[in-house]
Amino acid sequence: MSEIIELELSYLAAAIPEGLEKCEHKTLSDVYFPASAAHAKLRIRQKGDTFELTKKTQADPNNAGNQREENIQLTLEEYGALAAGEGRSLTKTRYYLPYRGLTAEVDVFEGALAGLIIIEFEFDSPEVKNAFVMPDFCLADVTQEEFIAGGVLAGKSYADLQPQLEQFRYRPLT
Numbered sequence: 001m002s003e004i005i006e007l008e009l010s011y012l013a014a015a016i017p018e019g020l021e022k023c024e025h026k027t028l029s030d031v032y033f034p035a036s037a038a039h040a041k042l043r044i045r046q047k048g049d050t051f052e053l054t055k056k057t058q059a060d061p062n063n064a065g066n067q068r069e070e071n072i073q074l075t076l077e078e079y080g081a082l083a084a085g086e087g088r089s090l091t092k093t094r095y096y097l098p099y100r101g102l103t104a105e106v107d108v109f110e111g112a113l114a115g116l117i118i119i120e121f122e123f124d125s126p127e128v129k130n131a132f133v134m135p136d137f138c139l140a141d142v143t144q145e146e147f148i149a150g151g152v153l154a155g156k157s158y159a160d161l162q163p164q165l166e167q168f169r170y171r172p173l174t
Contacts (some may be wrong), residue, residue: 006067007129012140025095025123031087032154040151051079065143088155112157115172140168
């Protein structure tokens with residue numbers, strides 16, 4: 001098992017970043033548990049031929065962008081058994097966009113969440129994170145917004161999120 005502290009910022013996309021279609025990308029299938037939780041913190045993920053169990057908790061109660069992440073690698077059989085349980089799922093394509101020495105993880109949601117694009121940046125230190133300036137292809141910082149967390153998004157539709165997204169003047173992107 002590995003444990004890391006993530007330092008990240010999350011943004012709603014203002015536009016699809018230029019050159020995104022040329023970037024490395026992977027389809028991610030996530031299932032969050034328990035299905036009854038308003039904000040599930042336990043997830044299984046399939047990323048290509050890799051399977052993992054992840055639990056995320058806030059490392060800093062005042063900053064949702066600082067997350068403690070615990071990961072356990074799974075076999076295909078373990079993933080399949082867990083995926084058959086009661087959970088809420090989502091699928092997205094994650095693009096890895098180089099941006100000023102960092103990598104923007106551009107999540108393009110599929111299925112019922114189509115039209116939603118979230119962009120995340122991870123940082124090596126609090127100083128680099130605090131000095132970061134939002135790129136022009138981003139609309140709004142939603143790092144502290146719980147409605148945008150994967151464990152909340154899973155099992156929802158774009159229509160479910162529309163009232164919160166409208167507060168940021170977000171419009172669906174395709």
